[in-house]
Amino acid sequence: MAMPNEWRSDDEYTQELFKHYLEKTPQEQIKFFTKHCEECNENCLISSFHLYSQQPKSLDESPTIEIICHLVWNKYYRVFGDWICNNCFKKWPSSYTWIKLQKFIDKVSGKNLKQGDFCMQSYNTCKNSNNRILKYKPLEEAESDTHHKRDLCKKCLHGEICHRTGNYYG
Structure with missing residues (x-):
């Protein structure tokens, strides 16, 4: 599988510009972050952003966080x-967890998230819908091809279409 080119844009993408992007429709978002690549002479979609807590001093400096657009x-x-289920206190992991983007960027701990900061999940056994997140971390690419469970994905349940990039669905 060919890997996409990594390139740096001369454009400044600020937090305000990123907030403006979030207010656009999916079609406008695609157009907003499509850039022309001089190397391959194709229009390419920016797939992720590296956010830094301060201006990097060198190109080798690691970003504070990466936001994968889709x-x-x-x-x-x-x-x-x-x-954790607030009814029976059973715990479960889920890769279908959605939290507020700003809470993710600010690295707010799971125990400090309040309702509204995340999309609620029901616990399968007792069907309790009032649960809480203990902790979270960025998704990691699956080592094998996994099936996207649309019945568990809040985005899919809201009628949006999840797209696949690498082994990520979102």
Whole structure:
């Protein structure tokens, strides 16, 4: 599988510009972040952003966080979360966890998220819908091809279409 080219844009993408992007329709988002590549002479979609807490001093400096564009939906960001049922206190992991993008960027801990900061999940056994996130982390690419469970994905349940990039769905 060919890997996409990594390139740096001369454009400045600020937090305000990123907030403006989130207010656009999916079609406008695609146009907004399509750039022409001089190397391959194709129009290419920017697939992720590296955010830094301060201006990097060199090109080798690691970003504070990476935002993968197609994992953003309705001002939420898809992560891997550990949940607990407030009824029976059973715990479960879920890669279908959506938290507010700003909470993800600010690295707010799972225990400090309030309802509204995340999309609620029901626990399968007792069907309780009032649960909480214990902790979360960025999604990691699956080592094998996994099936996207649309019946568990809040984005899919809201009628949006999840797209696949590499082994990520979002």
